Each structure stands twice: as C-alpha cells, then as structure tokens.
Amino acid sequence: MSESPPILALKDVRKAFGAVRALQDVSLELWGGEIHALAGENGAGKSTLVKTLAGVHRPDEGQVLLDGRPVEFHGPGDAQHAGVAVIYQEPTLFPDLSVAENIFMGRQPRSRFGRIDRRVLRAETAKLFVRLGVALDPDRPARGLSIADQQIVEIAKAISRDARVLIMDEPTAALSGNEVARLFTVARTLRDQGCALLFISHRLEEIFDLCRRVTTLRDGRYISTELLDGLTADDLVQRMVGRELDTLYPKQETTIGETVLKVSRLTREGVFTDVSFEVRSGEIVALAGLVGAGRSEVARAIFGIDRYDAGTVEVGTVRLAGGSPTTAMSAGLALVPEDRRQQGLVMEGSIERNIGLTQLRSLRRGPVISRKIERDRAADWAIRLQLKYARLSDAVGVLSGGNQQKVVLAKWLSTEPSVLIIDEPTRGIDVGTKSEVHRLLSELAGQGLAVLMISSDLPEVLGMADRVLVMHEGRLTAEIPRDQATEETVMAAATGQTRQEAA
Amino acid sequence: MAALTADAGGRRFVDMVLRARELSILAALIVLVAVTTAVNSSFLSTQGVKDIFLNASILALLAVGQTMVVVTRNIDLSVGSVVGLVAFASGKFVAGHDRNILLVLVVGMLIGAACGVVNGVLVSFFKVPALVVTLGTLYVIQGLDYYWAHGQQINAADVPASLLDLGNGSVLGIPYLPLITVVVMVAVGYYLRAYPSGREFYAIGSNPDAARLAGIAIRKRILTAYVVSGVLAGLAGVLWLARFGTVVADAAHGWELKVVSAVVVGGVAIVGGLGSVYGAALGALLLTTIGSVLVVLKVNSFWQDAIAGALLLLAISVDRLLALRVNRALRKRNARHGA
Numbered sequence: 001m002s003e004s005p006p007i008l009a010l011k012d013v014r015k016a017f018g019a020v021r022a023l024q025d026v027s028l029e030l031w032g033g034e035i036h037a038l039a040g041e042n043g044a045g046k047s048t049l050v051k052t053l054a055g056v057h058r059p060d061e062g063q064v065l066l067d068g069r070p071v072e073f074h075g076p077g078d079a080q081h082a083g084v085a086v087i088y089q090e091p092t093l094f095p096d097l098s099v100a101e102n103i104f105m106g107r108q109p110r111s112r113f114g115r116i117d118r119r120v121l122r123a124e125t126a127k128l129f130v131r132l133g134v135a136l137d138p139d140r141p142a143r144g145l146s147i148a149d150q151q152i153v154e155i156a157k158a159i160s161r162d163a164r165v166l167i168m169d170e171p172t173a174a175l176s177g178n179e180v181a182r183l184f185t186v187a188r189t190l191r192d193q194g195c196a197l198l199f200i201s202h203r204l205e206e207i208f209d210l211c212r213r214v215t216t217l218r219d220g221r222y223i224s225t226e227l228l229d230g231l232t233a234d235d236l237v238q239r240m241v242g243r244e245l246d247t248l249y250p251k252q253e254t255t256i257g258e259t260v261l262k263v264s265r266l267t268r269e270g271v272f273t274d275v276s277f278e279v280r281s282g283e284i285v286a287l288a289g290l291v292g293a294g295r296s297e298v299a300r301a302i303f304g305i306d307r308y309d310a311g312t313v314e315v316g317t318v319r320l321a322g323g324s325p326t327t328a329m330s331a332g333l334a335l336v337p338e339d340r341r342q343q344g345l346v347m348e349g350s351i352e353r354n355i356g357l358t359q360l361r362s363l364r365r366g367p368v369i370s371r372k373i374e375r376d377r378a379a380d381w382a383i384r385l386q387l388k389y390a391r392l393s394d395a396v397g398v399l400s401g402g403n404q405q406k407v408v409l410a411k412w413l414s415t416e417p418s419v420l421i422i423d424e425p426t427r428g429i430d431v432g433t434k435s436e437v438h439r440l441l442s443e444l445a446g447q448g449l450a451v452l453m454i455s456s457d458l459p460e461v462l463g464m465a466d467r468v469l470v471m472h473e474g475r476l477t478a479e480i481p482r483d484q485a486t487e488e489t490v491m492a493a494a495t496g497q498t499r500q501e502a503a
Numbered sequence: 504m505a506a507l508t509a510d511a512g513g514r515r516f517v518d519m520v521l522r523a524r525e526l527s528i529l530a531a532l533i534v535l536v537a538v539t540t541a542v543n544s545s546f547l548s549t550q551g552v553k554d555i556f557l558n559a560s561i562l563a564l565l566a567v568g569q570t571m572v573v574v575t576r577n578i579d580l581s582v583g584s585v586v587g588l589v590a591f592a593s594g595k596f597v598a599g600h601d602r603n604i605l606l607v608l609v610v611g612m613l614i615g616a617a618c619g620v621v622n623g624v625l626v627s628f629f630k631v632p633a634l635v636v637t638l639g640t641l642y643v644i645q646g647l648d649y650y651w652a653h654g655q656q657i658n659a660a661d662v663p664a665s666l667l668d669l670g671n672g673s674v675l676g677i678p679y680l681p682l683i684t685v686v687v688m689v690a691v692g693y694y695l696r697a698y699p700s701g702r703e704f705y706a707i708g709s710n711p712d713a714a715r716l717a718g719i720a721i722r723k724r725i726l727t728a729y730v731v732s733g734v735l736a737g738l739a740g741v742l743w744l745a746r747f748g749t750v751v752a753d754a755a756h757g758w759e760l761k762v763v764s765a766v767v768v769g770g771v772a773i774v775g776g777l778g779s780v781y782g783a784a785l786g787a788l789l790l791t792t793i794g795s796v797l798v799v800l801k802v803n804s805f806w807q808d809a810i811a812g813a814l815l816l817l818a819i820s821v822d823r824l825l826a827l828r829v830n831r832a833l834r835k836r837n838a839r840h841g842a
Contacts, residue, residue: 054716056716075715075718076715076716076717076718077718077719078718080717080718081718086716088716092710092712092713092716092717093710093713094705094706094709094710094713094714094776095709095710095776096705096708096709096772096776096777097702097705097706097709097776101702101706105702105703105706105717105719106699106703106717106718106719107699108699108702110699114698114699115697115698116697116698116699116702
C-alpha cells in the first residue's frame, strides 16, 4: 500500500431501499494508478455501490472518503466536481443534442459574454476522438449512434473532465472484441496517468486481464478485497456465489415429451436474425447471452408484442399470427416479463386483482366480475405458490421482490398455459426466495409445462436448464445440452468466440 | 463562417436538416400567400400585411414563451388566462391615470412572473405533472379575473393615448408590436442557442435522467422556463390592452390551445428536446395568416379552428412518420454493420 490515502473510498456503507438492504457494511478503496475490479452476481449491490460513489445515492450509514477526508455528495454534480466520472451500463446521452454538446454539457468552452464557443467545442471534441482513435462527427446528433459509439462518447466525456476516478459499470457488455481492446487501451493509459479506475464486468477473463485488485460483493455484503495475482477464476466464482450450486438449484428429473413451442427462422430486422429452436413439454430451456443480445426481443416477438419480419411461431399444431398477444395467450403461451414493476404487475393494485387480470372473463358471474370468485381464485394460487402476504387485498407493491414474482407467476399460470416464457425469473430477488422460485419452475416442468427461461444469471442457467440456447448479437450461436453446459462453453458462445451451428 | 473545412460541410448539412421544419413552414406560408393573392390581389396590400403581423405578434410572443416550457418536456396551459388577467389588471391600473408606459409594462410582467412562479414551483419542486398544474392555474387565474371584473370592462376611452399608440403606432413604418415580438424572439432564441444554460433546457427535455446525471440544475431551469413564459404572457397582456383598448374579462380565452398549436406546428417536439423559437413564431404567423386568408376567401370563420386543428394533426403525424422512418433506417443500417 502507498502512503497517501486512496483517492476515493467507501467506509462501512449501508444503503436500504424500503425493506431491501442493497448494501450492508461495504468498504472499498480506490487507489491512484490502479484498476480495481468489482465482482458479484446480479443483484449483489454493484450498481447501488456505483451510484453511491457517483453521488446519485447517499449512504444511510457510513462514509464516502475523498483523499482520505469524508465528503458528502449531494448530487451527481458534486461527484463530478470532485473528479469522479461514471460510465453507466446504459449510456446516458441526450439524443437530440450533438455529440460535442453531449460531451461538454455543463462545461462548454466559453467565449466572450459567456456564450458557447462552438469552434473550440468542436475542436476539443475532434481532439478527444483522435486521442480515442475513432471517427465520429462532433456535430452529428447522438440519436442513432450504436451502443459502442455511445459508449465512446461517454468515455470521451469522462476523459474531457480530467477525471481522477473513472468508474465503468459493465462497459463491455455490448462491445465487440476490437472495441473492448480499444477500451482497455484507454483504461490502461488513464491508469498510467495516475487515475483510479473501478471496473465492473461479468466476463471474468476481462477482470483478470485488466485489473490488479478485486472486491467481491454478495447479496449486498462485502466479502473480500484481494490481489488478483494468485487468484483463479474458480476462486472468484466461489466468492461471488459462496455456496454449492446443487442446493440452490433443486432440479427435478422430468420426462420430456412432445414439442410444444416451435420457432422457425424468426427475424426482426436489426434486432435478431434467423432464430430457430424448439421447446418440449417438461423441459426447461434457458436462453442465455449478454445484455443486448436480443433475447427479450425474441420473447416479445414470440408472444406477439413486437412484430417480426420473417419466420414462424407454432404452439402445438397451431401457427400463430404474429403481433397479437391475445392469440398467443389463447394458444397456450404465457410471458412473465423482465421488469416486474413496469410490465408484470399493477403495483398499486391488490394481490387478488393482479392475479385475476389475465382471466377476467372467467371471473364473471353474469355480466359482472364476482369479487368472491376473484378472491377464491387468488387464495387458491397463494396457497399453491406459498405466497407470503398479510391480506389478499394488500397492494402488490408492499410485497418483497420474490413474492411479487410469485404473483406474476400465479397470474400467468392461472391461464393454464402449455408454454411458459419467463424473462429473468429471479432478478432482484433475495437468495432465499430465489430457490423457491427455482423449485417452483422445476415442479412446473415436472408437471409437463414447457419452460423457456431467459437469464443473465449464469449459475441459474447452468443449474436449471435441460438445454442452453445462447444468443450473440441477435443470432443463436450455440445449443448446449445440460451435461456439456459450463460457464466457459456458455460464455464463449455468448461473447461470439465460438459459432456452432444451432441444431 | 470563414473556415470551410470538411466538417463544416457536414455541419451545414445537419443544420439544414434541423432547419428543414422552419423552411417547410415558410414554404407553406409563401404558397398560401401566393394563392390568396392570385384570387384577391388586395390581400397583399400594405395594410393587409400590417394587419397580419399585428395580429400574429401577440400569439408569436406567447409561442416564444411556450417553446421554452415545451422544450423541457412540460407545457403551460395557463397563458391564455394570464393574458386575460394582465390585460384587465393593467386596464384598471391605467384607467383615469396618466401612467408611464414602462411602469405599466413592468407591472404587467410582474403579474405574469408571479403566475409563472406558481406554475414552476408546483411542477419542478412538487413534481406535479405540468398538464394538471397549468390546467388548474388556468381555471384559478380565470376565476380570479372574472371575480374581479364582475362584468365590467375596460374601455378604450379610459386607456391613455400613449399606451394605445404602443399597440397601433409604428416607427419608420414598422408597427411596434411585431418589433417587440421580433426583439424578444431573437433574444430568447439566441440565449437558448448560444449559452450553456440555454442548451440545458434542451438537454432536460431530451433525456431527463441523463440531465440529472450530468448535474444539471433541472428544477431551476424548469422554474425559469415557467417564469419566462409567465413574463411573456404578462407582456402579451399589456400589449393586448394597448392594441384593442377595450378589454373584457375573458380576453384571450382559449388562447392556450392556439399557442400550443403554433408551437407544435412550428416544429417544437411536444416531448421536448427539439425545436426553436423561430419555428414556433413562424407557426404562429402561419396560423394567423390562415385566419386572414379565410376572411379574404370569404370562408365562414367557423372553419378557422377546424383548419388549425387539422394543421396540428398534420404536423404531429408528419413528425411521427419521419421519426419512425429515421429509426427504421438506423436500425437497418446498424444491423448491416453488425452482420
């Protein structure tokens, strides 16, 4: 350790959102001239930590230290002023403004009378792009830039600020090999200039390639900080997961039956291309891949939310007309969406109302909906799914994430589907309830339901799936049976390093 | 611009695309005027042109203020009521006294500013949706105005000649009213384009989350936008009195929708982030011209609102269609890059 204090540090930080404890007693030290990795599963609290460093969240307890002195960031502006720059997972650009304006927003070069000096603005931007080795027109609007280019603009923004601390929250998730290499070169240059960097990635080899030290979080708790030198990938996974996979993923043996969902050559231009696969009854098929690979989009197209340009979807023997969720539902499809709060539930509505939503017609007595039938139906499902609640008339908003997910499941299972598509089944759910959701999925498959599970959670994919389909940049790149599926084979296909023909 | 580099060419292209909306409105205006003049040659008389500009001035002034609000992804529906209130209040203020014009203008704008502060604080600090807040203040201000007026009206005879001269007189043949509007429009337009804080209004409307992360003082800017809209509505109120002399309590009743139409027709995106005060002012001029054209062509004036409405729908449809096309093109282009 050097004598001078770390540039930026967290000390025993706690942060809770309602009942969810996002961070508990987490400490982190970022030293100048070093790239520090932050590892952890989805939902481990990495993003909350980043937002705390960036001044978006204020810690409930604990301190943020800048150059060893406690500081309080009252907003993102304060953090930026202190030299902390963040590149978020999702680039945060202004689509209607020019690239140059995006980079210098809030710090535009001025000429006389405080006006923006557009000539200098343009020249400075061009200089930054030369330094980054990219050819972008400073005057073009940010709208329509590819994710990689948006990322570059974000990096240019950070560099232009002469940031002392650069935090990168999964910057490589949507980048190609060349773009990642370019990013790493920039990161190393900044490190050599004395910046402190915090790097977050799901790709372990990137962490080992780029970083010197790693801090691991699990379920919002601080686990360890250590030098990567001498650590193996397995060690790191062990710290992130911290438990044996078998107990967490109670996979039942099932008998696999007929094909119930058949997707052939499905294409939506610019989003996904030539996607073909089958799901049989009793089978859990995982659809893995990096964020932005087009997995959710495929699910949305199958269910008829988005249209597709070519290909077919068959459920049983019925060929679905695209673009109609109603026909998809009556054919036996159910879709549990990625975002429970926005897409899965009416948050202010009661548990019973939410469960009844998919089946309003069958709740009728005469022309009107019967509260009694609605309540009985909901109570029945609550018992079957072991829902933890106080009253069925409570708003679903007060439930924990896991129990909310059960309500979404009840809502869709009550339509008696033959195929369940479930997008990120356990995102943002605590570990205990997570395994309950997993057990439930296993049971449902055991009863003959065909399950298509989209998941970014690699242990979940490996633990639950009978078969793993992997997507990369809008195409299926691999189909891996359960016994051959490992972290390496799945990640290799997800990052486009192997291109097996999907059977 | 002396430096003619390769990227200046690119810049000019982008500028041209952004200006396309203003140009197409201008083209529509020219066609409209040409056709009408062909039918009735007296349409383009000096007096006729002067009348159109006089009539468009107040609407354009309000459109300039509204643009600042709409660009931040908000809306100000209370402007019609503010014009009514200020017109009546300043009428009361000057009736029977010989007041200094500047003082009248300042009082009018202060009343407008107060209304703007109420709107702005509710929208920015209490995070109440702008539509609801300004709909509420629309009725509250209107109610206050009616209660105060109690059926009275301000008569031109009570208004000092100096003020009436402001509304109807001219300098070097150019009437004061359009002159004031153009000065205000250029000032606001220049501020929005050339100053860092001006660009922040666009940033807020373009992506509020990113604006927050960029450390922009969102609440302050939104408050400013409402205050500017209020002040300009106050100014418009005094000018209304100056132009018409006779003012009843429901002056400018229903104008808020006219103003919003002008702004949208003028190419300001209703979802914020895009558009200029020049476009909005042109939109106001176009709507006013259509009104005059209908009179000249002896079309029943009831049609005027319907045509304004149709134009609004057309403008929004064209915007949406263009946006979809651009998105589709970009999607396909990116796809080819990816493959």
